[in-house]
Ligand SMILES: Nc1ncnc2c1ncn2[C@@H]1O[C@H](COP(=O)(O)OP(=O)(O)O)[C@@H](O)[C@H]1O
Ligand SMILES: O=C(O)C1=C[C@@H](OP(=O)(O)O)[C@@H](O)[C@H](O)C1
């Protein structure tokens with residue numbers, strides 16, 4: 813089985829995905845890490861040199877590659893991945909998907925604490941700008957995220973909640 817995690821930047825896809833894969837004994841794949849390895853450039857540089865449009869194509873290609881190469885994996889997508897092309901339908905055709913729905917204030921707190929430089933869409937934004945950017949972006953993206961097979965509300969989602977929903 814393939815398990816996909818979707819949701820906004822900072823909702824914990826990479827963190828939870830790694831823990832979940834360990835518990836299931838599955839491979840962990842992070843789409844951003846996959847692209848960084850393949851391109852030999854950090855995400856910030858890919859955006860700066862190749863542009864966001866190209867990044868979205870790379871993300872789509874990365875999704876296609878991981879479903880071809882893996883049968884048992886937890887896949888942390890990038891926050892934008894489900895919202896371009898027909899990626900959300902593609903995800904749902906290939907596995908179970910979880911939308912981790914964390915409030916904007918908590919997302920902002922985490923993203924500020926982690927440092928915004930590696931997320932080019934957030935770099936250089938003050939706290940108030942960051943919050944309004946996240947709120948607007950989520951308003952647009954929610955329609956895609958909500959197509960996930962499960963929604964996990966709140967900031968305290970753990971591995972056990974996911975396993976219960978998967979009946980594991
Ligand atoms: N459940 C959580 N509670 C508190 N902080 C968290 C939680 N999950 C992730 N974080 C922190 O939030 C930041 C973003 O997490 P990350 O897993 O990279 O999110 P995403 O991949 O969804 O952007 C990291 O600093 C991480 O340590
Ligand atoms: O929301 C987005 O458009 C993005 C989210 C990032 O991944 P995370 O959600 O893991 O931060 C990364 O793919 C890129 O910076 C763009």
Ligand SMILES: [Mg+2]
Pocket residue numbers: 825826842844888889890
């Ligand atoms: Mg991530």
